[in-house]
Amino acid sequence: MKSHWMYLSVMAGLLASPTYAAEQTVDQTNSRFDPTSVTIKAGDTLRFKNSDAYTHNVTVTSPLGEKTDAGMEKPQEATVAYKFRDPGQYMVRCTIHPMMKLSVTVESDSAMKQ
Numbered sequence: 068m069k070s071h072w073m074y075l076s077v078m079a080g081l082l083a084s085p086t087y088a089a090e091q092t093v094d095q096t097n098s099r100f101d102p103t104s105v106t107i108k109a110g111d112t113l114r115f116k117n118s119d120a121y122t123h124n125v126t127v128t129s130p131l132g133e134k135t136d137a138g139m140e141k142p143q144e145a146t147v148a149y150k151f152r153d154p155g156q157y158m159v160r161c162t163i164h165p166m167m168k169l170s171v172t173v174e175s176d177s178a179m180k181q
């Protein structure tokens with residue numbers, strides 16, 4: 068019985084301070100990202116959809132310059148999702164259309180944990 072109450076209080080604590088992880092959607096339309104810049108929190112996910120009639124790509128460049136190919140998006144097919152774990156300034160591009168750029172500012176979520 069004692070351990071049962073301990074479990075409940077732990078659960079109550081978790082509910083009082085939820086881990087904040089959100090998901091935002093970015094469209095790719097007319098060969099541009101819409102919007103062209105977003106600000107999110109570390110741990111948040113961006114989901115990319117393709118409203119054009121041709122294939123786009125999502126390639127993420129980290130603040131350290133590391134490139135990650137998050138995937139191709141054929142028209143009307145599944146979206147691509149990418150989780151931004153670390154704070155910093157990221158650049159997202161479509162490798163098929165080099166003029167397509169999305170600026171992603173990832174803020175630390177430490178303020179929410181305090």
Ligand SMILES: [Cu+2]
Nearest residue numbers: 123161163164
């Ligand atoms: Cu493209």
